[in-house]
Amino acid sequence: METGSPDGTGTAGATDAADATDATGPSREEPVWTGLPPGLLHMRRLLLVVWLGLLALAAGVLPALLLSPAWAALALVPLALLAWGWPMLARNWRSWRYAERADDLLISRGVLWREETVVPYGRMQLVEVTSGPVERHFGLASVQLHTAAAATDATIPGLDPAEAERLRDRLTELGEARSAGL
Amino acid sequence: MNGAGEGYDALGGPAAGPAGSPAEATRSAADAPPPADGVTERRLHPVTPLRRAWAPVAVLVGWAVHDPDQAQRQLTRLTTTHLLVGLAVLIPAAALYGFLTWWFTHYAVTGTELRIRTGLLFRRTAHIRLERIQAVDVTQPLLARVAGVAKLKLDVIGTGKKDELAFLGAGEARALRAELLARAAGFAPETAHEVGEAPERQLLRVPPGVLAVSLLLTGATWGTLLAAVVVPTLLWLATHNLWTVLATAVPLVGAAGASSAGRFVGEYDWRVAESPDGLRIDHGLLDRTHETVPPGRVQTVRIVEPLLWRRRRWVRVELDVAGSSNSLLLPVAPREIAESVVARVLPGVTVPTGEALSRPPRRAGRCRPLWWRGHGLAVTGAVFAARRGLLRRSLALVPHAKVQSVRLTQGPVRRALRLADVHVDTGANHTVTASLRDAAEAAELLRRQAERSRTGRRDAPPDRWMA
Structure with missing residues (x-):
């Protein structure tokens, strides 16, 4: 798994330092991290696309019909959220x-x-x-x-x-x- | 044990049989001996039915206050005949209900459990494992003191307030408490009966004068009193509406009374004593409460030092016991005495002094100006101690053996400053936090605390402390 974050190394460093000072040090092995399978990421991304897709559709169609076609630009907000959320979900998933x-x-x-x-x-x-x-x-x-x-x-x-x-x-x-x- | 003449064994058996208990809601009673042999069921004190006598009156009063116009109209329509008929129906019905609930409530002490069987229509059977008892309280409300009866309350983790025996004869309640504690401690069932009350040694008694002064030096007392005076006055000037003013003034005055006079009455004559079956806390002016916390049940101790008490070196000591509502160990005491009492509650613990507590790094001031100085942390061989608060200091001590889990959290601001918080969760549903530690130090603290909380349990005394 990815443990390459700055905090990951910081943690490891602290543990090493503790090892050095702690003479007794029982069962102080480096933890073997396990990540999550990609299924969770797929599920969350699908949910994100479905919900924000529906929202984008609603935001694009309804104001355009009721007011003027220019209002269809509102659909860009959910789409921007989608574009931002997509990599964010990956980061969150990797952090687990x-x-x-x-x-x-x-x-x-x-x-x-x-x-x-x-x-x-x-x-x-x-x-x-x-x-x-x-x-x-x-x-x-x-x-x-x-x-x-x-x-x-x-x-x-x-x-x-x-x-x-x-x-x-x-x-x-x-x-x-x-x-x-x- | 049969002191108050509750020898209803002969009646108790047959009455219990046919009624049965469809859902024997037993809590882990698998290895308990069968109830038939030798377990004597007992009933509560005969004044018990009267304890709810005020309830119908309270309902009527509540309705009258809630809807005064309607109540007025109903009252005018009420004739003497109506009243007599109503009373003739209500009083026997209430008396019968009271009698039946009393009749169908039994309790019995077996080798490992206290069994309470109650309920007229909905039966409830509680089997309380004695070694799981977190605290035993004998309380005597004012009227109960007049009648010479007492309430016995058992604190067990994960149950509501239902597990209480109200009421028992005062002598019987004390004897039952002694027996429960003796059996919980691991004395054999045959001898537990004769062990009697464990001898107690008084550690401390809070003089009424000191308590009064300490309450006068508490900000909360003055704050509520001030609010009770100022807010209604302002409202009166603003609205000139009597009802609005009354509606706000009554709760405020009530809160002010509870936080000053109420606390004085409740904490009057506070005594702390030590005995082999635990810590005894007795207090109260009108309602007397006798709490017993068996050894090794205390999850957290907090030493609180309000600003105005600091010159006199007074502190208040609070404690957390899982499943218990008791939270005060000492309402006010000089610091040295309080520390010696804490050393009795948590054996082998010395309270870290102000110098022993390490402050967060200076850069913590950037995310919590001024108040960062109040935070402090010390980890000794026996406890995790964290202090917080600048004006009103509060030092929380958690024995390593009582730590359930350890967490490290770090938000974006803390991360930018290379800081982190370490939380220690205890079984009493309280979390003690060491805030604003250096990130590397916090990570090491997390690892080491997990280690300590695991090994700390080895030296802890067993649940059955006499066994």
């Missing part, structure tokens, strides 16, 4: 990644608003696999982790259903093995 470490799960996401979550396996209360109708059509499923803290927002969207189930089973298994209460 997760890593299963020996004792915790890492989820990293976001381009402008970056967020990185660490959930120790022992703290997981519930692992959920969800899949909506559109997601199912694209063969996608989301994995959501719940801990005792509601603020824990650990969701991995757009996974392959087989991968989602493997992840769920593995997380449940690890959670049981390392279970710790509140």
Whole structure:
């Protein structure tokens, strides 16, 4: 996966520095990041095209009919949004990644608003696999982790259903093995 | 345990049988012993039906206030006969309902659970696992104190406020609390009965004078009082409409009363004591509340230092317990004493001093002028401590063992300044944030905190602290 962002290297550098200073350093391996399959990007792009396409059609036709043909230029706004959103979706999709470490799960996401979550396996209360109708059509499923803290927002969207189930089973298994209460 | 003469065992059995419980809404009762043998079901105190006696009156009053004209018309139409007939129907009906709800409410303590069976039409059976209890409160509202009864409330994660036993005889409530705590601690069922109340050692008592002064030095008290005076006056000058003024003045005065006199009454005679089965917090002038927080249940401790208290070196200490509404440990105390109490609540924790807290880098001032100085962070072997606030300082301590997840967030402004926030989520649904840290430091903090929160659990005491 792409980890070539400046922040990615910054993070790695910090971890290396920590390794150097931390003599004990148990299980401090470099995380192996996994990205999302391209299905999610395809789905989001299709949804973007469908919705903004409809909006562009409405914005182009209705004012032109009611007022004057010049108003059809309004359709350019949704089209501009489409042109801007297309690469943005790709950037956002590339930013999503997760890593299963020996004792915790890492989820990293976001381009402008970056967020990185660490959930120790022992703290997981519930692992959920969800899949909506559109997601199912694209063969996608989301994995959501719940801990005792509601603020824990650990969701991995757009996974392959087989991968989602493997992840769920593995997380449940690890959670049981390392279970710790509140 | 049968102190108040609630030996209704013989009646309890048959009454329970035919009514049955169609949905045995058991919470993980798989390994519990069958209920038939040796589990004695008990009923609540006989004054219990009276606790809702005020409800019909309140409904009537509420309706009258809501719609005064209609109420007036109805009142004039009301004759003595109507009134008598109404009362003749209502009072027995209410009495019967009260009696039946009391009759069908049972509780029993087994080796591992407290079982509460209640409901007349919709049955509800709650099995509460004793080692999952987060706190036990015995509260005595004013009228209950007169009647010599008390309410026993259990805080369990993920349930509503339903799990309370109201009312029990005052002595019985205390004995039941002692028994529940003894069983939760891991004493054998046979001996738990005789263990009795654990001895307690008083740590602190807040003198009423100090409490009064501390409330006078709180901005919120004066703020609400000022608002209660100024806003209605301005409204009167602007509108000259009595109803508008009253509609705003009444809630404002109420809020002012609650934040000054109400707090004084609630926090009067605040005592904190330590006992083997946990921390005891007793308080209240009219309503007495006796809270017990078993060992190892505290998720977060916050030391709050309002601006006007700083000269006297007073602090308030708040705590978070999962599933519990109790949040105050000390309404006001000198800093040194408060720190020693915190050290009892979180064993092995020393509260980091102001110098031990590291400030964000200077460039943080560009995204939060002035207030960036209030932020601070210290990570010790036992706790994650983050301070925020410039005038009213608040230092939150989270034991590493209680951390559920760790998050790092960075928005566009923070990224431009190479800053980031680290959030630590606890089981009491509170998040402690170390704001505006240097990005590289934050990334390392994230990794290390995850490590610490995982290993911190190893040294934590077991749920059954005496076992």
